[in-house]
Amino acid sequence: MKTLVFTMILSGLLAAGATANPVKKPNTTPKASVEQQLADRLTVPKALRASRENSVVVVQFRLDERNRVKNPQIFTGDQSLNDELTQQLMNLRLVPTEPVAYVEQVYTARLRFRAPQHMGTLASR
DSSP: OHHHHHHHHHHHHHHHHHHHSOOOOOOOSOSSOHHHHHHHHOOOOHHHHSOSSOEEEEEEEEEOTTSBEEEEEEEOSOHHHHHHHHHHHTTOBOOOSSOOSSTTOOEEEEEEEOOOOOOOSOOOO
């Protein structure tokens, strides 16, 4: 009788402990927008490094079934800039911030490139 009571109490405690700390699913929704993800992964193109002005480039693309960029279109008049950004964008993997509405959804991103800040001479140590 004592073993039966002990077994029931032990199983009750184990069952309560298993449900007290449920396993949570990781949050797969990214915190960064698609534009922010692009800004974090792209480097300033050579065509814009020499410029002393800020630049805005509009990019359109689709994501394939593995969330990689496909068919990027860059809207600038500079072909070398278009080619360099296309090269950087190809096969870049992004995480959509919203559920994909349909398979061929087109994303449009406005990328801002800041002109480099020239600080003059550095102070000696």
